[in-house]
Amino acid sequence: MTVVLRAAMDQGLVALxxxxxxxxxxxxxITDGEHALERTTPDTRPPRLVRAExxxxxxxxxxxxxxxxxxxxxxxxxxxxxxxxVAYVDGTPIVHGTVAAVVRSRRNRRLTTxxxxxxQRRLYVCLRALKPERRRLLEALGIRLVDTTPTSxxxxxxxxxxxxxxxxxxxxxxxxxxxxxxxxxxxxxxDPLFIDGSISGxxxxxxxxxxxxxxxxxxxxxxxxxALQTIFSLRRGERSSxxxxxxxxxxxxxSWYLRLRDSLxxxxxxxxxxxxxxxxxxxxxDAIGARADEVSLWTLAEVSPLALPDARWDKMVYGIHDxxxxxxxxx
Amino acid sequence: MTTITPxxxxxxxxxxxxxxxxxxxxxxxDSPVGVGTIVRVEGKYTINGTITRVYGVVVEGFSYSDLQSxxxxxxxxDGSPSAASLASTERAEIRLYTAAVLRxxxxxxLQPVPxxxxxxxxxADIAVALRMDSYLAExxxxxxxxxxxxxxxTDAPIYLDADFLIGPEAAHLNITGVSGLATKTSAIEWILSxxxxxxxxxxxxxxxxxxNVKGPDLCFLDxxxxxxxxxxxxxxxxxxxAAPFENVQYYAPYKSDGISLNTLRSNDALLHNVNALTxxxxxxxxxxxxxxxxxxxxxxxxxxxxxxxxxIVDRDFSDELVLPGKRxxxxxxxxxxQWFKDVLVALEHRGNESWRTxxxxxxxxxxxxxxxxxxxxxxxxxxxxNVGDLPFGSFQDRTVxxxxxxxxxxxxxxxxxxxxxxxLREHLEKRDLGVKHVIVFVDELNKYAPGDGQDTxxxxxxxxxxxxxxxxxxxxxxxxxxxxxxxxxxxxxSGTALYGRMxxxxxxxxGYSVLSPAVKxxxxxxxxxxxxxxxxxxxxxxxVRFPRPAIMRGRDGAERYPQAQDITLATAVLRSLxxxxxxxxxxxxxxxxxxxxxxxxxxARNATLLERPADVKRxxxxxLAPIVPPKAVSRPMxxxxxxxxxxxxxxx
Numbered sequence: 004m005t006v007v008l009r010a011a012m013d014q015g016l017v018a019l020x021x022x023x024x025x026x027x028x029x030x031x032x033i034t035d036g037e038h039a040l041e042r043t044t045p046d047t048r049p050p051r052l053v054r055a056e057x058x059x060x061x062x063x064x065x066x067x068x069x070x071x072x073x074x075x076x077x078x079x080x081x082x083x084x085x086x087x088x089v090a091y092v093d094g095t096p097i098v099h100g101t102v103a104a105v106v107r108s109r110r111n112r113r114l115t116t117x118x119x120x121x122x123q124r125r126l127y128v129c130l131r132a133l134k135p136e137r138r139r140l141l142e143a144l145g146i147r148l149v150d151t152t153p154t155s156x157x158x159x160x161x162x163x164x165x166x167x168x169x170x171x172x173x174x175x176x177x178x179x180x181x182x183x184x185x186x187x188x189x190x191x192x193x194d195p196l197f198i199d200g201s202i203s204g205x206x207x208x209x210x211x212x213x214x215x216x217x218x219x220x221x222x223x224x225x226x227x228x229x230a231l232q233t234i235f236s237l238r239r240g241e242r243s244s245x246x247x248x249x250x251x252x253x254x255x256x257x258s259w260y261l262r263l264r265d266s267l268x269x270x271x272x273x274x275x276x277x278x279x280x281x282x283x284x285x286x287x288x289d290a291i292g293a294r295a296d297e298v299s300l301w302t303l304a305e306v307s308p309l310a311l312p313d314a315r316w317d318k319m320v321y322g323i324h325d326x327x328x329x330x331x332x333x334x
Numbered sequence: 335m336t337t338i339t340p341x342x343x344x345x346x347x348x349x350x351x352x353x354x355x356x357x358x359x360x361x362x363x364d365s366p367v368g369v370g371t372i373v374r375v376e377g378k379y380t381i382n383g384t385i386t387r388v389y390g391v392v393v394e395g396f397s398y399s400d401l402q403s404x405x406x407x408x409x410x411x412d413g414s415p416s417a418a419s420l421a422s423t424e425r426a427e428i429r430l431y432t433a434a435v436l437r438x439x440x441x442x443x444l445q446p447v448p449x450x451x452x453x454x455x456x457x458a459d460i461a462v463a464l465r466m467d468s469y470l471a472e473x474x475x476x477x478x479x480x481x482x483x484x485x486x487x488t489d490a491p492i493y494l495d496a497d498f499l500i501g502p503e504a505a506h507l508n509i510t511g512v513s514g515l516a517t518k519t520s521a522i523e524w525i526l527s528x529x530x531x532x533x534x535x536x537x538x539x540x541x542x543x544x545x546n547v548k549g550p551d552l553c554f555l556d557x558x559x560x561x562x563x564x565x566x567x568x569x570x571x572x573x574x575x576a577a578p579f580e581n582v583q584y585y586a587p588y589k590s591d592g593i594s595l596n597t598l599r600s601n602d603a604l605l606h607n608v609n610a611l612t613x614x615x616x617x618x619x620x621x622x623x624x625x626x627x628x629x630x631x632x633x634x635x636x637x638x639x640x641x642x643x644x645x646i647v648d649r650d651f652s653d654e655l656v657l658p659g660k661r662x663x664x665x666x667x668x669x670x671x672q673w674f675k676d677v678l679v680a681l682e683h684r685g686n687e688s689w690r691t692x693x694x695x696x697x698x699x700x701x702x703x704x705x706x707x708x709x710x711x712x713x714x715x716x717x718x719x720n721v722g723d724l725p726f727g728s729f730q731d732r733t734v735x736x737x738x739x740x741x742x743x744x745x746x747x748x749x750x751x752x753x754x755x756x757x758l759r760e761h762l763e764k765r766d767l768g769v770k771h772v773i774v775f776v777d778e779l780n781k782y783a784p785g786d787g788q789d790t791x792x793x794x795x796x797x798x799x800x801x802x803x804x805x806x807x808x809x810x811x812x813x814x815x816x817x818x819x820x821x822x823x824x825x826x827x828s829g830t831a832l833y834g835r836m837x838x839x840x841x842x843x844x845g846y847s848v849l850s851p852a853v854k855x856x857x858x859x860x861x862x863x864x865x866x867x868x869x870x871x872x873x874x875x876x877x878v879r880f881p882r883p884a885i886m887r888g889r890d891g892a893e894r895y896p897q898a899q900d901i902t903l904a905t906a907v908l909r910s911l912x913x914x915x916x917x918x919x920x921x922x923x924x925x926x927x928x929x930x931x932x933x934x935x936x937x938a939r940n941a942t943l944l945e946r947p948a949d950v951k952r953x954x955x956x957x958l959a960p961i962v963p964p965k966a967v968s969r970p971m972x973x974x975x976x977x978x979x980x981x982x983x984x985x986x
Contacts, residue, residue: 072422074422074423076422109422109423112421112422112423112424113363113423113424114423114426304422305422305423307410307411307417307418307420307421307422308407308410308411308418308421308423308424308425309406309407309409309410311401311402311403311406311409311410312402312403312406321423321425322423324400325423325426328400328426
């Protein structure tokens with residue numbers, strides 16, 4: 004996921020605000036072009052260490068990836084989201100969210116858009132907190148409304164809580180858009196698809212042989228103790244042993260850490276990604292190491308060209324950077 | 335027909351907005367667009383009921399990627415350029431072009447170029463974009479093909495408007511480019527072929543007069559040269575016959591010996607259309623100021639020259655006071671020399687210091703300078719008067735007249751330019767030249783009309799030609815290596831300008847500041863056969879390709895037809911008289927001239943050429959002074975002296 008940050012509010016947002024001003028001049032519009040909510044909303048998830056079940060060997064080890072990198076990914080998938088408060092209606096934030104996702108396929112070393120990208124613009128509002136006439140007013144704007152009213156909590160919550168809820172709903176929509184495109188790919192294509200982020204959110208994607216998820220953020224590290232030191236000390240071109248990542252709401256996947264760039268002089272997670280692929284069947288479990296090597300070589304092939312000027316260039320591959328640039332242009 | 339698929343899209347940003355005269359568009363990486371490509375923009379909105387359509391020519395190109403710093407690329411490939419080719423993905427790259435507007439439809443209101451799809455211009459688009467549609471209409475067609483515009487799949491002939499090339503709306507053509515690429519001369523030859531093929535009948539007749547000022551470049555215009563299939567295709571596209579000129583006449587002065595023609599086209603096989611160009615005193619005296627140094631000839635000398643021109647030359651002259659009993663009719667340098675001699679001797683005898691207000695020193699000075707002309711212009715100027723000249727009054731349509739002055743001294747070249755152009759102007763003013771339009775081609779304009787330096791007669795003449803010639807039908811086609819060094823009024827009056835490959839130093843001069851860096855770069859790297867064209871109808875310069883002339887190149891001609899060795903007097907006479915009487919043989923000439931000295935024979939030849947009599951043999955013989963056969967003189971019988979009687983001392 005990527006947050007698209009703009010220096011100024013886009014024209015779609017301004018047009019929406021003009022409509023609002025016409026319909027209800029008393030509404031307090033936010034017109035100062037403040038930052039996207041994704042930037043101001045802190046990630047409240049605590050960093051944590053999770054012990055993972057090994058799928059390869061008996062202890063988590065550093066393993067050099069044998070062979071030369073191979074450019075095997077046929078396409079890259081990424082999504083973006085951006086949320087802004089356009090107005091406060093009776094103290095309730097009205098959040099405009101834009102989500103987008105795209106698959107950029109690679110032919111002759113050049114990236115082009117695969118099928119239609121998804122771009123959605125919606126208003127995220129806690130409808131229960133609004134008076135009926137205000138709801139009707141928002142419905143008259145002609146943009147789809149998403150009710151962010153929490154099912155179990157009092158709707159008359161702090162506006163910041165309502166903003167956070169809205170941002171999370173935008174995030175869900177963005178993940179849904181990404182999932183939709185990934186499933187289309189799995190249905191129609193057989194070549195490997197590089198997905199920015201985890202693949203475990205979808206039953207179909209998580210078990211597909213053609214999807215590879217690459218996770219750049221490490222708020223959750225799947226290792227403890229010596230295993231953690233092993234991951235931190237991975238050198239460039241080395242991977243960890245494969246382990247199984249499970250979650251109550253997600254599909255189990257096979258995963259391993261891979262060092263894309265030498266972290267000397269940087270923090271231990273610099274150039275470190277976690278790769279996810281479908282968890283093998285019992286019969287194929289013995290071959291998981293070879294499969295991890297193969298996918299690691301594919302991933303290592305993407306270290307060039309650099310994704311600069313993106314600040315996450317140490318972990319981001321150029322194909323994903325290209326997806327973001329594309330979505331930046333169309334949203 | 336329009337190209338269906340757009341090849342680009344117009345873009346505009348606040349930093350780089352579109353204007354009524356310029357716009358920007360991007361294309362795919364593999365598009366055939368380049369500097370000089372003509373494109374069409376289809377607008378999306380109507381103005382006064384018409385969808386806007388804009389034509390432009392690409393004048394600048396940009397390419398960049400999403401890199402913010404070159405260092406990022408270095409880091410990305412570990413400082414190894416070879417590693418870049420191994421990268422799995424190529425960086426996003428843009429091709430962004432800037433185009434100068436050629437034409438907007440509708441013309442009014444003139445607005446900034448709208449955002450829209452960009453298409454490669456096809457033949458019909460190019461005709462509209464360059465406003466050629468106005469002079470390519472059936473029934474009023476005045477288009478002269480200058481070459482073929484090539485871009486993508488488009489091969490469109492580009493036409494100049496004869497009204498703006500030959501007159502009367504505008505006129506003159508100037509071509510510039512570095513030497514040695516055979517572009518300037520080849521382009522002129524090609525354009526003359528094109529004019530001869532396409533000049534509209536209703537506009538009258540046209541001839542060309544070319545001054546060959548160096549080498550054999552123009553010496554084989556009537557000989558076929560080698561061209562390839564690509565050239566043939568260009569000829570076909572332009573509708574110009576791929577053939578040498580049908581009618582060419584060459585004129586060259588004699589060498590100083592007065593026998594051989596001073597031209598590289600002296601091979602026997604090519605002499606059928608080579609004519610002698612020799613002038614006498616009358617012709618030269620009219621243009622004395624061309625040859626005489628202004629510092630040398632002051633007002634007093636000038637007055638005497640005027641007196642000689644008006645009162646002496648070709649007039650019966652006598653002066654009973656100073657030259658009692660003498661009658662003069664000065665027709666040649668020899669006559670003039672005799673006249674000077676007599677005047678000066680008479681003044682010496684009489685002890686006079688002046689004659690008819692002209693001081694004796696001035697007379698001596700003018701005598702010296704005028705007598706010197708026949709020496710400095712030997713071969714061109716003869717003592718015998720005008721012998722060979724251009725056919726003023728009977729110029730032929732679609733004929734090229736080449737004046738070969740390549741081997742003449744600079745003064746003599748100036749004299750040739752001055753007299754011929756002046757005569758052309760006089761005849762065109764009187765409408766009795768024989769053709770309605772004459773194109774005069776002058777190469778090395780840097781030399782003849784420089785932007786700085788002393789004002790010369792030739793430069794003044796070229797300026798006059800450039801500024802007023804078009805009203806008369808006298809058109810200047812000129813060429814030079816450095817346009818910036820030619821007089822601004824000469825090149826400025828050229829309605830049409832052509833540019834071949836240019837020198838970078840020349841492109842750095844202010845005259846080229848209107849061109850974009852990309853256009854300058856293209857000019858500096860043009861191939862043979864490519865030109866940039868500026869024409870009054872074209873709002874921007876256009877690049878075209880023209881075929882090699884179907885004419886033998888000078889170098890090839892010089893090899894195939896080597897210059898004749900110096901010939902004998904008899905052969906020279908034969909060559910001169912043969913065109914007048916084909917029955918003349920070398921033996922006959924040798925028999926006739928055998929006993930005469932060379933000067934007498936040359937005088938007789940010149941007189942015959944001047945008279946062009948019906949009976950050439952008889953006339954020629956009559957010009958040679960009869961040799962009286964020696965007679966034995968019998969000694970008269972001496973009358974004996976009578977002896978005197980002894981007684982008569984007186985003899986009675």
